[in-house]
Amino acid sequence: MTNIQEITEFANLHAAEYGTSRKEKYIFLSNLSRNLNKAIEDDALTAEFFEDCENTNAILRKHYQNQYRVERFNTFLGWKEEGFKVKKGSKAFLFWSKPKVPKANEEGKKIVEDFNIDEDADEHKKYFISHLFSNLQVEEIQKSKEAKKVLELMDKDVDYQKAVKIVLVNSKVSKKKLEKELNNYI
Incomplete structure (x- = not known):
């Protein structure tokens, strides 16, 4: 059974330092996603709380909202378009992004760029990482x-x-x- 304290430690790592390289972020997000899903399966986390979550990102969003009292997330540019700026020093929340799409090379064989992942790879290795900021990390841009x-x-x-x-x-x-x-x- 997955320990809830273990998951909380992962969440605290998120707020503090999850690494700066793509690989470190990938490992952090993979572990957090895997542990949350496992905890829900093992009933270590209330399954009813996550019952409306249709995918891993929805589980991550609900977890972050519960853990940090966040109301909504947006990209850096998304907040800018809405008239907000991300506060200096804010670290993005990590989510899974669009799936990696295999591209065909000259011989017509499918290849997947980034991490050199094959089609039978771990579920998470088929996705990019998305960086989102919460409503608590932004402030309205003051117009001159x-x-x-x-x-x-x-x-x-x-x-x-x-x-x-x-x-x-x-x-x-x-x-x-x-x-x-x-x-x-x-």
Whole structure:
């Protein structure tokens, strides 16, 4: 039977240091996934709590939400698109990503890139690692008054370039700096 304390140690490792290399992250995530699934099978974890989980990622998500009181996850770019930035020093939560798709070489034989995995490999070795950040690891991006003004003008159907020119006439901010900031919102 899998020990719940063992799983908690894995979760604490996640928050602290799970390694920086792809291999270390892969090993960590494989062990965590395997231990959570085993604990559910052995009834060491409440099966009812995980009954709506259709796959390993759903189990990981529910585990992270329970362990860290997280409400939702998103990618770095996903949070940026929503007007948030990831807090400095935040470490991503690891999930499994899209399955690796075998590619055919010149002879028509299937090959799998990355880790040199064959088709009969361990289930997890057929997936990439996805790095997601929780709602507790982000903060709203504060817009400058110049950026707010450009966005207001654009809401009034003023062309982007024209709106930037109008705002820059009465501002000490450089065009490059303003456009860089606006890239977060447009």
